[in-house]
Amino acid sequence: xxxxxxxxxxxxxxxxxxxxxxxxxxxxxxxxxxxxxxxxxxxxxxxxxxxxxxxxxxxxxxxxxxxxxxxxxxxxxxxxxxxxxxxxxxxxxxxxxxxxxxxxxxxxxxxxxxxxxxxxxxxxxxxxxxxxxxxxxxxxxxxxxxxxxxxxxxxxxxxxxxxxxxxxxxxxxxxxxxxxxxxxxxxxxxxxxxxxxxxxxxxxxxxxxxxxxxxxxxxxxxxxxxxxxxxxxxxxxxxxxxxxxxxxxxxxxxxxxxxxxxxxxxxxxxxxxxxxxxxxxxxxxxxxxxxxxxxxxxxxxxxxxxxxxxxxxxx
Amino acid sequence: xxxxxxxxxxxxxxxxxxxxxxxxxxxxxxxxxxxxxxxxxxxxxxxxxxxxxxxxxxxxxxxxxxxxxxxxxxxxxxxxxxxxxxxxxxxxxxxxxxxxxxxxxxxxxxxxxxxxxxxxxxxxxxxxxxxxxxxxxxxxxxxxxxxxxxxxxxxxxxxxxxxxxxxxxxxxxxxxxxxxxxxxxxxxxxxxxxxxxxxxxxxxxxxxxxxxxxxxxxxxxxxxxxxxxxxxxxxxxxxxxxxxxxxxxxxxxxxxxxxxxxxxxxxxxxxxxxxxxxxxxxxxxxxxxxxxxxx
Numbered sequence: 001x002x003x004x005x006x007x008x009x010x011x012x013x014x015x016x017x018x019x020x021x022x023x024x025x026x027x028x029x030x031x032x033x034x035x036x037x038x039x040x041x042x043x044x045x046x047x048x049x050x051x052x053x054x055x056x057x058x059x060x061x062x063x064x065x066x067x068x069x070x071x072x073x074x075x076x077x078x079x080x081x082x083x084x085x086x087x088x089x090x091x092x093x094x095x096x097x098x099x100x101x102x103x104x105x106x107x108x109x110x111x112x113x114x115x116x117x118x119x120x121x122x123x124x125x126x127x128x129x130x131x132x133x134x135x136x137x138x139x140x141x142x143x144x145x146x147x148x149x150x151x152x153x154x155x156x157x158x159x160x161x162x163x164x165x166x167x168x169x170x171x172x173x174x175x176x177x178x179x180x181x182x183x184x185x186x187x188x189x190x191x192x193x194x195x196x197x198x199x200x201x202x203x204x205x206x207x208x209x210x211x212x213x214x215x216x217x218x219x220x221x222x223x224x225x226x227x228x229x230x231x232x233x234x235x236x237x238x239x240x241x242x243x244x245x246x247x248x249x250x251x252x253x254x255x256x257x258x259x260x261x262x263x264x265x266x267x268x269x270x271x272x273x274x275x276x277x278x279x280x281x282x283x284x285x286x287x288x289x290x291x292x293x294x295x296x297x298x299x300x301x302x303x304x305x306x307x308x309x310x311x312x313x314x315x
Numbered sequence: 316x317x318x319x320x321x322x323x324x325x326x327x328x329x330x331x332x333x334x335x336x337x338x339x340x341x342x343x344x345x346x347x348x349x350x351x352x353x354x355x356x357x358x359x360x361x362x363x364x365x366x367x368x369x370x371x372x373x374x375x376x377x378x379x380x381x382x383x384x385x386x387x388x389x390x391x392x393x394x395x396x397x398x399x400x401x402x403x404x405x406x407x408x409x410x411x412x413x414x415x416x417x418x419x420x421x422x423x424x425x426x427x428x429x430x431x432x433x434x435x436x437x438x439x440x441x442x443x444x445x446x447x448x449x450x451x452x453x454x455x456x457x458x459x460x461x462x463x464x465x466x467x468x469x470x471x472x473x474x475x476x477x478x479x480x481x482x483x484x485x486x487x488x489x490x491x492x493x494x495x496x497x498x499x500x501x502x503x504x505x506x507x508x509x510x511x512x513x514x515x516x517x518x519x520x521x522x523x524x525x526x527x528x529x530x531x532x533x534x535x536x537x538x539x540x541x542x543x544x545x546x547x548x549x550x551x552x553x554x555x556x557x558x559x560x561x562x563x564x565x566x567x568x569x570x571x572x573x574x575x576x577x578x579x580x581x582x583x584x585x586x587x588x589x590x591x592x593x594x595x596x597x598x599x600x601x602x603x604x605x606x607x608x609x610x
Contacts, residue, residue, distance in 0.1 A: 014447050015447065015450050015451045015454060016451075018447055018448055018450075018451035019451045019454060019455065022451060022452070022455075023463075026463055026464075026467050027467070029464075029467040029468055030467055137592065137595055137596065137599075138588070138592065140595060141539065141588055141591040141592040141595050142584075142588050142591075143543050143546055143547070143563075143566075143584060143587045143588065143591070145546075145547065145550050145566065146566060146580070146583075146584030146587065146588065147584075149566065149569070149570055149573065149580045149584065150580070150581075150584070152573060153573055153577050153580065157573060157574055157577075247456075248456035248457065249456070251456045251459060252456045252457055252458035252459060255458060255459070255462065255547075255551075256458075256547055256550065256551070259550075259551065260570065270459070270462060271462070271551055273466075274462060274465075274466040274551075274553065275552070279466070279467070282462075282463055282466050282467075283463075285459065286455060286459055286460070286463045289455070289456055289459050290451075290454045290455045290456075293454045293455070293456060294454050297454070
């Protein structure tokens with residue numbers, strides 16, 4: 001198992017190298033002199049010279065990259081031009097907020113997606129299956145920022161049940177924190193629920209046709225036991241691994257959801273950075289999210305093998 | 316008199332493609348969901364194309380006496396905070412959204428498919444290099460990648476389309492590579508090579524037509540993703556710039572007037588939902604219709 005993980009990590013290294021080159025080269029897309037863009041409003045010659053020195057812009061491209069990548073490897077992703085804080089520090093401060101949103105969204109996604117997938121597979125070809133499929137496809141087609149707006153209109157503006165904004169950290173005020181996160185987590189969770197539902201349905205349909213399910217039924221077990229104990233346990237193997245791969249979708253969704261509900265997380269950080277032309281922050285976020293996604297991929301592969309004894313890796 | 320190879324003369328691709336087209340249409344016709352999706356797409360496409368000739372007010376025409384009016388006979392979908400007719404802005408917005416969705420996918424297909432075919436056909440170092448770059452780009456979450464491109468290129472609809480197109484490219488590289496690997500060992504390709512057909516004609520006449528079906532399906536489904544991505548970028552202020560309308564940008568404005576004019580938020584979102592649902596249903600239908608296991 002360890003050698004399997006080690007091999008996956010080794011394979012990931014060239015990918016991370018290519019991503020780092022890509023993220024570094026993003027800066028070169030800036031039209032005109034990058035120093036002018038990086039300096040923003042502050043155009044005095046001293047600042048420009050300091051930035052030129054900081055990013056080694058007079059050096060050849062390869063040297064610039066080596067300098068940037070060397071710093072990144074030590075955890076130094078540059079300084080935010082807007083707040084003057086290190087980018088790594090800024091991201092670490094926002095991470096718990098997005099993590100809370102992601103965990104709550106996953107709870108919604110699993111709570112809605114998996115039962116819907118099971119029902120849809122067990123009742124294949126019935127009206128329940130059609131409704132579940134249509135709901136899942138709608139969940140995939142609905143722009144989550146619109147769903148967020150509709151929920152604010154209904155739940156906050158008309159019914160006054162939940163606040164539309166005003167996030168508090170979980171450590172400061174847990175009740176208020178959960179209250180403000182309920183709607184955003186639901187919005188983010190619905191798209192993921194749709195994906196989970198489709199995967200659960202497809203995995204359950206495959207498992208329900210297998211010999212061991214037929215045997216379980218032939219033994220006279222109750223249908224409920226056959227489905228929940230024999231079929232679901234095996235069908236969940238691919239679903240669990242898919243959940244790990246939903247990380248990318250979760251982050252992309254968080255960008256928009258945090259914007260609508262004014263949640264000061266990772267997503268809001270990247271959007272604010274774009275508008276403040278805080279390019280070091282944008283680069284840092286792209287790099288870190290990509291590496292996070294690669295780690296989740298490795299986790300998904302490992303989980304797949306851990307959960308499925310037939311695939312247990314033999315080196 | 317020019318000499319042609321036996322395979323050239325037999326022309327196996329054209330009749331096969333024709334047969335496949337009629338088979339696909341025959342199957343699509345029996346799928347109500349796919350037909351419904353196709354109809355939704357066609358309705359929005361027709362509205363978008365006819366926008367300049369329809370008897371509607373200009374999308375930027377303001378009427379200060381008609382600010383934030385609810386739907387009425389004069390303004391069937393109401394008006395916005397500048398007194399502009401929402402029906403007109405919705406129809407012109409359809410043009411921006413569909414155009415952005417289709418152009419982004421055209422960019423992704425035009426860049427991704429040739430790279431994927433080259434990777435699959437050549438193998439070796441070419442394949443390894445293209446595949447590593449593809450894997451790296453696939454590791455960056457789609458919207459984050461599009462936001463990063465849009466941020467560095469500058470906010471505009473054109474840059475949003477380039478950003479979305481480039482972000483969607485890796486999927487097409489991977490798909491075209493896999494399909495080429497599968498097709499290049501087929502007998503008809505090997506016969507063509509043995510008959511002396513050059514590399515480019517082989518790719519053009521024998522590989523491309525045979526890897527097309529899954530690419531068409533993926534393109535249809537990616538248009539749906541691209542429309543949502545464009546709406547997301549415009550919603551964030553990184554796509555279409557005012558006063559030109561786009562559904563995402565309209566939603567961005569609407570969120571500031573949710574209590575006073577909720578209809579401003581309802582129509583653009585509903586339109587995005589319907590058109591994306593249309594492309595998803597059509598894509599699912601096409602996938603089933605083009606799947607040989609379904610015959």
